[in-house]
Structures are given as C-alpha cells and as structure tokens.
C-alpha cells in the first residue's frame with residue numbers, strides 16, 4: 001500500500017510494505033534472537049519435575065510474578081496444597097521452545113504450570129487463567145459475592161488486555177527497538193499514561209482494586225503497573241509517574257506485603273528486587289541472600 005505523498009516520511013525513508021511480508025531475522029530489536037513468525041518446538045527436552053503438587057516453569061518478569069505472588073499469598077494464608085517448585089525458563093536462551101515446555105504451553109511463553117494434584121495432571125498457561133484457576137481451586141482471593149466477583153474478573157481481564165500495550169508497545173519502542181521512533185513512542189506513551197490514569201482515578205476511591213478486598217486483580221495489576229511506577233524501562237521521569245498519587249499509595253500498600261516481597265523474587269535472575277531467587281523448591285529457599293549464595 002503506497003501513498004507517494006508520505007513515503008519519504010516512512011522509516012526507512014521511502015519504505016513501502018511489500019505485497020507479501022517476509023521475515024527479516026535481524027529486525028526484532030533486543031529480542032531478535034527469540035522472535036519467530038512460527039510456533040512449535042526447536043529442540044527436544046523434557047521439563048524437570050520436583051516433589052510439590054504444582055510445578056511452575058517461569059521467569060520473574062511481571063507476567064511470571066503474578067503467579068508466584070498468588071502462590072506465596074496462598075501459602076501465607078495456610079493453603080499448604082499450594083506448595084510449588086519454580087523452575088527457571090530462560091526465554092533469552094529459547095527454553096520456552098523445548099518440546100517439554102510446548103507440551104504444557106503451545107504458545108511458548110512463560111508462565112506455564114502443571115497441577116499434579118489432579119488425575120490426570122492439569123496443564124495451565126496464560127497468567128490470568130492461572131490466577132483464576134488457583135483462586136477458584138483454593139477458594140481464596142476471588143470474592144464469591146456476585147458484584148465483587150464480577151468486578152474482580154473485569155479488572156483481571158483489563159490487566160491481561162492492557163499490559164501488552166505497555167510492554168509490547170511502550171516498553172518495546174522506548175527501550176528495546178533498534179532505534180527511537182517518535183511516532184511509536186508517542187502513541188504508546190499516550191496509551192500507557194491513559195492506563196496509569198485509569199488506575200489512579202479508580203484507586204482514588206478504592207483501597208484495593210475491588211474496594212476493601214485484596215484479590216487476584218491486585219496481584220495481576222501490581223507487577224506491571226507497580227514496576228511502571230518504580231523502575232521499568234527507566235521511564236518514570238519521561239512518563240511523569242509522580243502525577244499518579246493514588247496509584248502510588250496502592251503500590252506502597254501492595255509492595256509492603258511479605259508474600260508479595262517473596263513472590264517477586266522467584267525466578268528472577270537479576271535485581272531488582274534484592275536477593276533474586278532463580279529457582280524455588282522450598283519455603284526455606286527465601287532465606288538465601290545474595291551473600292549466602294555466592
């Protein structure tokens with residue numbers, strides 16, 4: 001599709017999309033080595049399995065942290081059936097394309113999990129689906145009252161639909177793309193600020209996302225939007241996040257929870273947070289510090 005009046009403004013100048021797209025392997029920015037236009041396994045490898053009912057295969061990105069926060073909250077609330085092994089999936093090395101990982105999640109993205117307490121075992125992928133599954137299974141952090149339950153699912157789905165514009169849109173073009181593109185950065189900065197404002201206005205009148213009740217909606221939203229308020233993409237000044245005072249109040253509330261502080265360490269390979277914990281197989285693993293590991 002060519003509009004010759006503006007072709008010179010395209011990037012690169014004069015670029016016109018060809019009739020049929022073909023894959024330029026080197027054009028994916030920071031993640032060029034793992035991005036592919038096809039699905040499926042690249043290598044044969046089975047997944048490791050530990051002794052707990054839940055086997056989690058993940059990385060401590062915001063999508064991974066949602067699930068480890070909920071697992072830690074469930075354990076803190078006394079649900080010992082939520083014990084889990086958290087195995088590290090290094091997406092930069094392509095672990096998500098192993099035959100074993102794909103047998104759990106054909107979409108090749110962390111987090112993925114298997115519940116071995118059911119017979120046969122239950123495969124789980126998509127962080128929102130995993131939060132809902134765990135909350136329903138343990139009857140926790142998901143209100144049973146009609147309106148509060150509907151509101152929880154509204155905000156859970158809001159998070160799943162909105163965050164890709166922040167990560168895949170704003171984060172990609174602001175931090176990861178091979179060069180800075182004003183049009184893309186402006187478009188996604190605007191959308192990211194709009195989302196932050198949605199949360200800020202909502203939280204001006206709600207202690208947690210669902211009023212007075214802490215739910216899986218908070219656990220889904222915090223890793224993404226808490227990170228945007230703190231360190232993500234080094235974009236806090238650029239996005240003037242200090243404007244979102246009600247959101248900041250809620251971030252402080254969530255980040256002060258011990259289970260959240262544990263959950264965000266799991267499957268992390270780098271700081272923040274302090275003392276990342278690449279794998280978790282026992283509650284005592286949290287006692288390790290960077291010093292005691294080295």
Ligand SMILES: N[C@@H](CCC(=O)N[C@@H](CS)C(=O)NCC(=O)O)C(=O)O
Pocket residue numbers: 034035061062063064091096108109110111125126127128
């Ligand atoms: N909607 C999915 C998104 C998962 C996702 O995007 N995971 C990323 C890391 S945050 C990933 O595994 N990327 C590896 C890849 O794209 O190959 C969810 O919430 O579970």
